[in-house]
Each structure stands twice: as C-alpha cells, then as structure tokens.
Amino acid sequence: MAPSAATVRSFPRLSDPAPVPEPLPAIVCTGVTKSFYWYAHRTTSLRELFRRHLLRRPIHVRHPRFSLCGLDLRIAVGEGVALLGSNGSGKSTVLRLLAGIYQPTAGTIQVRGRVGTVLELGAGFHLELTGEENLALYGAMLGLGGREMAARTPEILAFADLGDFISMPVKYWSSGMQARLAFATAVCVDPDILLIDEVLAVGDQAFRERCFERLRSFKAQGGTLVAVTHDPAGIEELCPRAVWLEAGEVRGEGPTPEVVADYLRHAGQEG
Amino acid sequence: MRRSPAAWRGLVLHLVLRHLRVKYQRSVLGFLWTLLNPLLTIGVLFAVFRYVVRIQVPDYWAFLLSGYFVWSFAQQTLTAATTVLPEHAHLTRNLPLPGEALILATALSRLVEFLAEMLMVLVLLAVFHHHGVPASFLCLPVLVVLQLALVLGLTLAIATASTFFHDIQHAMPIGLMILFYASPVFYPAALVPEIARPLYALNPFAGLLTLYHSALFEGRAPDPGLAAATAAATALIAWIGYGTFRRYRALLPEIV
Numbered sequence: 001m002a003p004s005a006a007t008v009r010s011f012p013r014l015s016d017p018a019p020v021p022e023p024l025p026a027i028v029c030t031g032v033t034k035s036f037y038w039y040a041h042r043t044t045s046l047r048e049l050f051r052r053h054l055l056r057r058p059i060h061v062r063h064p065r066f067s068l069c070g071l072d073l074r075i076a077v078g079e080g081v082a083l084l085g086s087n088g089s090g091k092s093t094v095l096r097l098l099a100g101i102y103q104p105t106a107g108t109i110q111v112r113g114r115v116g117t118v119l120e121l122g123a124g125f126h127l128e129l130t131g132e133e134n135l136a137l138y139g140a141m142l143g144l145g146g147r148e149m150a151a152r153t154p155e156i157l158a159f160a161d162l163g164d165f166i167s168m169p170v171k172y173w174s175s176g177m178q179a180r181l182a183f184a185t186a187v188c189v190d191p192d193i194l195l196i197d198e199v200l201a202v203g204d205q206a207f208r209e210r211c212f213e214r215l216r217s218f219k220a221q222g223g224t225l226v227a228v229t230h231d232p233a234g235i236e237e238l239c240p241r242a243v244w245l246e247a248g249e250v251r252g253e254g255p256t257p258e259v260v261a262d263y264l265r266h267a268g269q270e271g
Numbered sequence: 272m273r274r275s276p277a278a279w280r281g282l283v284l285h286l287v288l289r290h291l292r293v294k295y296q297r298s299v300l301g302f303l304w305t306l307l308n309p310l311l312t313i314g315v316l317f318a319v320f321r322y323v324v325r326i327q328v329p330d331y332w333a334f335l336l337s338g339y340f341v342w343s344f345a346q347q348t349l350t351a352a353t354t355v356l357p358e359h360a361h362l363t364r365n366l367p368l369p370g371e372a373l374i375l376a377t378a379l380s381r382l383v384e385f386l387a388e389m390l391m392v393l394v395l396l397a398v399f400h401h402h403g404v405p406a407s408f409l410c411l412p413v414l415v416v417l418q419l420a421l422v423l424g425l426t427l428a429i430a431t432a433s434t435f436f437h438d439i440q441h442a443m444p445i446g447l448m449i450l451f452y453a454s455p456v457f458y459p460a461a462l463v464p465e466i467a468r469p470l471y472a473l474n475p476f477a478g479l480l481t482l483y484h485s486a487l488f489e490g491r492a493p494d495p496g497l498a499a500a501t502a503a504a505t506a507l508i509a510w511i512g513y514g515t516f517r518r519y520r521a522l523l524p525e526i527v
Contacts, residue, residue, distance in 0.1 A: 037522045096524075100367045103521035119365040126362065128293050140285035141368055143278030 024112060026193055026224040027075040027098060032107035034068040034093055034248075067093045068248045070107070077112075077192075080225040082239035082256055084232060084263045090248040091228040095119060095195045098226065113192025113224075114142065118182050120197065127171035131162060131181055134170060138185050152188050159214070160184035161207075179203050187214050193224045198231075212238070232260040279372070286376030291383065305384050306391070309343045316457045326458055330488075333400040335457060336392050337487035338480045341418060342456045344385040345476065346447055348422050351377050352429040353440045360527040370523050371516065374430055378423050386415075396487055405490035413498075414482055421475055421505040424512030431516045434526050455480045475504040 068090045075081050083091040096102045097109055099117045117124070125134045135156060139149030157166055160180045165173060170181075180203055186194060194215070203211065215238050219225060229235050232242075235256065242259035244252040251266075252259045274282070295301045313335045320326045328334050355377045362368050389411070397404045433439035454476040455463075463471050471477055478501030485493040 036525055096364075101364065101524050115367075117366065120361070124362060124365045126289070126293075126359075129289065133289065133292070137285060137289060138366070140282045141366055143274055143281065145281065146285075 023077050025074050026077045026079070026112055027073065027226070028108075028110045029071050029073040029097075030108050032068060032071040032073075032097060032104045032109055034090075034097060034102060035105045036067055068097070068104075071248075071250065073243065075224060075226065077224055078219070078222045079241065080219055080227070080239035082232065082235045082242040083226065083228045083245060084230075084242055084259065085245035085251075086267065088247075089245040091245055092119065092197055093248075094245070095197055095226065095228060098193075099195055111193065114190065115193045115195060116186035116189055116191030117195045118179075118186045118197060119195070124182060125170045125178060128169055130169055131160075131166040131173075134181070135185060139189070142189055144189065149189075156181075156184045156188040159188060159210070176203055176207070180207055183211055187218060191223065193226070194218060196225070196227045198228055232256070232263070236260070282368075282372050283376050283379065286372060287380045287383065290376060290380040294380075302384070302387065306388060309339055309388070312343075313339050320457050326462075328459060330400050333396055334459065334484065334488050336395060338456050338483050340385060340388045340392060341480060341483050342451065342454065342476070344381055344418065345422050346451070348378050348381050348426055349429060349447060350443060351381070352426040353433040353443055356430055356434055356523060356527045363524045363527065370430070370520060371427070374426055374516075375423070378419065378426060382415075382419060389415075392487070400488070401490050407486045407490050407492050410482075410486040410493060414479070414486060417482075417502060417505050418479055420509045421479060424505070424509035427512040427516040431519050431523070434519075434523055450474070450476060453477070455484065459484065472500070475501060475508060478504065 071090075071094065073081075073094075083094060085091050093102065095117070096119065097104055098111055099115055099119070100111070124138065126137060129137065132153070135153055136146065136149055139146070139152075144152075160166070160177075160183075162173075162177055162181060165177060166181075170178060173181075183196075183203070186196075212234070215225060219238060225238060227235065227239055235242075240256055241254070242252075242256040242263075243250060244259050244263045246266075252262050298304065300307070313332070316335055316339070317332050321331045352374070355373050356363070356370055359368070359373050363370060363373070393408060393411075397408075429439060429443075433443075453471070453474050460471070460477055460481045478497055482493040482498055482501060485491055
C-alpha cells in the first residue's frame with residue numbers, strides 16, 4: 001500500500017468503492033541503450049584487424065556508436081504515442097526493440113500483451129509464398145493455432161481486399177498490396193499493442209481511410225498504439241502524445257501538437 | 272517474446288511444412304527429384320568404384336545405399352546452414368522469428384525427405400541384399416537421432432559463424448568435399464590403413480557411417496564401443512554448436 005494513500009484516509013469504510021489499482025503500463029522502457037554490433041565492432045580491413053587484435057590498439061571509430069541512448073519510456077494501456085524524428089534517429093530501432101526483435105545493449109524493456117507489428121514494407125512476408133500461406137506463417141509465429149488463424153482469415157482478407165491476388169505469391173504483388181496485407185494481418189490478430197512503422201504511406205487514399213478507421217476502433221477498445229511517422233498531419237487524433245528522437249536521444253516529449261511544432265521548426269532550420 | 276512449448280512446436284512444424292511446400296511447388300516430378308539426384312550419384316559411384324577402382328565389397332550397390340543418403344542429408348543440411356539465416360533476413364528483422372526455429376526446421380524438413388529415402392533403402396536391402404529383415408534394422412531410430420544431433424550441432428555453429436564471416440560460404444564446398452573423402456561413403460572404413468586410424472576416428476561422420484554400414488549393410492548390431500564414442504563426439508559437437516549459437520543469438524537479427 002502506498003504511504004500517501006494511508007495518510008489521506010486511514011480507515012476505509014465498507015461503503016467506499018474498492019480502490020482501483022493503478023493499471024500496469026503496456027510498455028516500460030528504462031534506460032534502454034542500443035549499440036549495434038556492426039557499428040561497435042566492425043573491422044573493415046585486415047589492417048584494422050591487425051591493429052586491433054595483435055597490437056591491441058584501439059581503432060578510430062567513425063561510425064555512430066549508439067543507435068539509442070538511455071531511452072526512458074512509459075506507455076499506459078490504451079495510450080497512443082507517435083515517434084517523430086529524421087531518418088536514422090532511432091525510431092524504427094525503438095519499434096524493433098519493443099517487438100522483441102532486437103535485444104537492448106543496456107536497460108530493460110517490459111511489454112505486456114500480444115504485439116502486432118507493421119514494420120518495413122514487404123517485410124514479414126516470405127516472398128515465394130502466397131498471401132494465404134503467409135497468413136498461416138504469421139499466425140504460427142504469434143503462437144496462434146492453425147484453426148484460430150483460419151477463423152480470422154476471412155476478416156483479414158475482407159479488410160485487405162486483395163481479391164484473387166491473395167492466392168498468388170507475394171513477390172508478384174505491388175508494394176501497396178503488401179502494405180495492405182501487412183496492416184490487415186497485424187490488426188486482425190487481436191493485438192494488445194500495435195507497432196506501426198511508416199508503411200501506411202504506400203496504401204491508396206481509400207485504404208488509408210480504412211486504416212485510420214480501424215486504428216480508431218482499436219484505440220476505442222483499449223488498444224495501445226506506437227506509430228512512427230514522418231508526416232505528422234492527422235496523427236494527433238490517434239496519438240495524443242509524441243516523442244521526438246534525434247540521434248538516438250529524446251529531444252522532446254509531450255502533447256503531439258507542441259512536439260510536432262518543435263520538430264517541424266527544427267527540421268525547417270536543418271533544411 | 273516468450274513462447275509456450277506448444278507454440279514453439281507449432282511454429283517449427285509450420286516452417287517444416289512450408290519449406291517442403293515451397294520446395295515441391297511447381298515441380299511436376301516433386302519428390303522424385305529428391306530421390307533421383309542421390310540415385311544417379313550412387314549410380315556413378317557404383318560404376319566408377321565397382322568397375323574402375325574395383326573396390327572389393329560384395330553387393331557394393333547395397334553398401335553404397337546404406338550410407339550415401341546419410342551423407343547426402345548431412346551435405347545438404349550443412350550447405351543450407353550458410354544460407355538459411357540470410358534467406359530469411361527480411362523475416363527475422365521484422366518479426367520475432369527465432370533463428371533456431373529456422374535452423375531446426377531446415378534440418379527437420381530435410382529429415383522428412385531422408386526418412387522417405389530410408390524407407391526405400393530398407394525395402395531394397397531387405398529384398399535384394401538380405402532376403403529377409405535383419406534385426407539390426409531396429410538400430411535405425413538411434414542412428415537417426417545421432418545423425419540429427421550431429422548435423423544440427425554443426426549447422427548451428429556454421430550458421431552463426433557464417434553470419435559474421437562470409438568466408439565460410441566460400442569454404443563450405445571445399446570443406447564438404449574433404450569431408451566426403453574423409454568419410455566412409457564409397458569405401459568401407461576397414462580399408463583405411465592402420466596408421467591413419469586414430470586421425471580418421473576424429474571424424475564423427477566416420478563413426479556414424481560405420482554404424483549405419485553395420486546395421487543396414489552387414490545386418491549385425493553395431494560395435495558398442497564405436498557407438499558410445501560416436502555418441503560422445505556427437506553430444507560434444509551438439510553442445511558446442513548450440514552454445515555458440517546461444518552466445519550470439521541476440522545479435523543475429525541485426526547483422527544478417
């Protein structure tokens with residue numbers, strides 16, 4: 001029991017409503033640092049190999065050492081957070097860490113619930129397999145049984161609306177179609193948390209509308225959303241909070257309109 | 272991402288089926304290709320070593336059959352070891368798909384084909400070589416487990432190392448060629464000169480293939496000492512291979 005609660009009211013009465021425990025946050029990152037192996041250890045030539053291992057001389061590292069430096073992030077269940085920042089600022093790295101694809105170099109990450117991801121375009125698909133087969137693979141990866149995935153398939157197909165393409169290998173699809181299936185799959189497997197990278201940009205206008213509609217209802221049902229975007233227009237409704245990353249560090253955080261304004265001002269100066 | 276054992280099994284099973292499906296789709300002869308390739312190779316080996324080099328083994332074709340498919344399983348799985356992770360890079364970089372599931376699925380899907388091949392081998396040997404079913408055929412499950420553990424251990428180590436050093440991809444064909452001649456695939460281990468035996472025994476495939484030859488070709492129970500030594504070497508290799516993989520597993524998605 002928190003001490004502050006005890007000082008306010010020492011004797012709760014039976015008629016009082018039961019105290020509502022603070023809900024566990026969906027995502028907690030504490031001091032998360034990610035240093036990519038290749039940046040830190042890459043030995044590009046025999047000479048470097050020789051200097052480093054035989055002469056034990058440190059080599060001059062020209063690469064950026066950290067992709068992410070001491071990120072603290074707490075996202076409550078049902079919250080929507082936009083990640084802003086220029087290319088290479090670490091946004092996608094954050095998503096991959098949250099999805100459990102990368103392991104942090106330091107710090108801890110806690111993610112509660114099933115995670116649906118829409119990362120790189122066309123990624124997460126086996127290009128030789130048809131759309132249907134890829135759906136089954138995705139389900140197996142999430143630990144959904146074949147029957148459970150089969151039950152969801154009609155919904156996914158209806159949402160992606162790919163027609164007969166669904167039974168063709170994904171490699172023959174256009175990039176927009178791949179994005180549609182990726183999004184449809186991720187939202188239709190009942191995730192608690194959705195991680196979305198800048199992939200909606202490729203869908204056509206009608207599909208984008210449907211995506212936004214779907215994300216709205218996802219949020220309304222208590223889903224947690226983390227979205228990477230370069231195009232902050234229209235994101236505010238889904239993500240009232242924004243985090244601005246620059247060179248792996250948080251440059252700004254707060255209500256989306258303010259952070260977006262700061263970010264755009266900064267981007268304008270840079271440009 | 273943590274998986275329950277059932278989810279893990281489901282994922283690996285799915286990957287195995289998918290691998291087989293991709294391999295045989297749009298191929299009219301399908302599984303026949305899998306059989307045809309080793310059978311043709313066995314034909315060539317038979318012609319060369321029976322009639323040109325004149326290896327003195329009665330029913331030499333039966334000898335070849337009882338070992339060649341084991342070798343071909345190892346060769347194909349080890350070759351795939353260098354490519355399985357890069358081939359799935361677009362998946363592993365974007366989905367929580369563990370590399371060990373991919374590697375295990377590669378070996379297991381090849382094992383499915385191997386078992387089908389073995390069925391054919393057993394029938395041929397029983398009908399045309401032994402004229403009956405020798406009890407030593409019952410050793411086969413144990414030998415298959417040894418074979419899988421040995422190849423998996425090597426595959427895990429090679430897949431990990433080749434992520435860091437692409438040289439391994441270039442070295443693999445040479446390494447496999449040496450291993451082929453250093454293993455009793457087309458000659459019985461008994462032909463190896465006494466002086467080279469200790470060195471020869473270091474090759475775990477030599478032990479494994481000799482066990483197969485005893486059980487399938489000669490039709491008698493394998494030498495327990497050799498079986499124990501091979502099992503020990505296999506356990507060591509599997510342990511080292513898995514240890515290597517575990518140590519670098521977390522780095523693989525960001526490097527491949």
